[in-house]
Amino acid sequence: MARRSLALTLALLFSATTFAVFACVGWYLYVALAHQVRKQDDQDIVLAARHVRRLAAELGSAQDARDHALRLSSAVLGNQALALRIVDAQGHPVAAHDEGATFDEPPRPLDDAVTANDIDLSAARAGALVLAPDARIVDTAIREWRSVQGVPVRSIAFDVALRNGETVRVGIARDLRGPLSLLDSYRDTLGLAGSIGTLVVLLGSYALVRLALRPLRQIADQSREVTAYRLDRPIRVKHIPSELATLVESLNAMLERLHAGFQRLSQFTTDLAHDMRTPLSNLRGATEIALARPRSDDEYQAVLASNLEECERLSRMIENVIFLARAEHPRFEMRRRAFDLRDELERIAEYFEGLADEAGLAISVQGSASLSADVELLRRALSNLLANALRYTPPGGTIVLAVQAHEATLDIMVENPGTPIPPEHLERIFERFYRADPSRTRGPESTGAGASAGLGLAIVRTVMELHGGKVRAESDARSTRFILSFPRA
Incomplete structure (x- = not known):
């Protein structure tokens, strides 16, 4: 199974994020532009409608409106997307204007252009869309529909009261194909820009991620060596x-x-x-x-x-x-259990009593406490320390096994008089096979039942680490002390 590239994965994630951002921003810009275009178109319709109402209201009759049709049509001149139609109360044409009648001589309207005749101003069609003569013309009265040819249109219809009491019905429509074409072009431009931007981000982020991951490759190269x-x-x-x-x-x-x-x-x-x-x-x-x-x-x-x-x-x-x-x-x-520490120390001292008597030494036990530990491991550690003390204590000396209780630890100290251990050796004596004697020769003091072949103190440290405690050595002219510190529960 092929392993996935981290650089490619990150580049794809960056590209997906960029594409999502482009899509959201593009959608927002598209909606904002569409709203602005719609608002501008509706404003043109409202302004043209108000101008036509003002001109028509000055006329005396429907016949005067026919005579002044060009004047009434001037409200939509200059905007080829607007179409105008005015009819009297009986539905007879009064005035009409559309794109083809304005810009071509002779008129050549487009095959699917919105013409004045497309504006149906009948009461049945207009219905509630027709504003009363005294109603205010606002953009909320504009309605959207499609012509016979399927062209999208927005229009407004309203009645105008003439001076003789007659009314005429006016309809002004706007062809939406231009704005919709502009929005479609804008949408395509946003899509193209977003796609190119995403591709650029994909390639650029891949290159940058590979550059950023160069230290990782250096680490891998050095790790292989x-x-x-x-x-x-x-x-x-x-x-x-x-x-x-x-x-x-x-x-x-x-x-x-x-x-x-x-x-x-x-x-x-x-x-x-x-x-x-x-x-x-x-x-x-x-x-x-x-x-x-x-x-x-x-x-x-x-x-x-x-x-x-x-x-x-x-x-x-x-x-x-x-x-x-x-x-x-x-x-x-480990087999931990609670036991009386003094009893255990006395038992160990009794076991080494024979060897101590032969060497002219004494073993003393001081203090008492309760300890939870592995008894066998503790015996092994203390036996190694006692054997070590027996080898290096001069005749007539006393080896002390003391218990000292502190707030956080319970200490067991094995103390013996004798030649002090140099400070530089105090920490290393717990290493395996380490001896302070650089010649590493085996003298007579290392023979016998207590000999540990250089592993005794290493075993002591291991036992203390198993119990979560520590062992340390102190040595001066007075005595040498090995202290086992057990953490108190």
């Missing part, structure tokens, strides 16, 4: 309109997020390979040494124990990676 390896190149368009500036900013922000995501993924892959290579190398090296020559049972048991430790480390690493991958899935389900 975006690949996984070229995400650091933002979209740049010269003379971009304000309506598209937001789109470009959004696209560039999206590219920045994708670029950062790809960089994190690339770094994560590199770090994961690096961290997995160490235990695999240890496994291989220990096995190769054990197979180099016959060993005693104790030596084989030592190798197997070392290999088991490395396997456990790999297992924890894989488990943590799987958890992070699942937690980032949009359909990850």
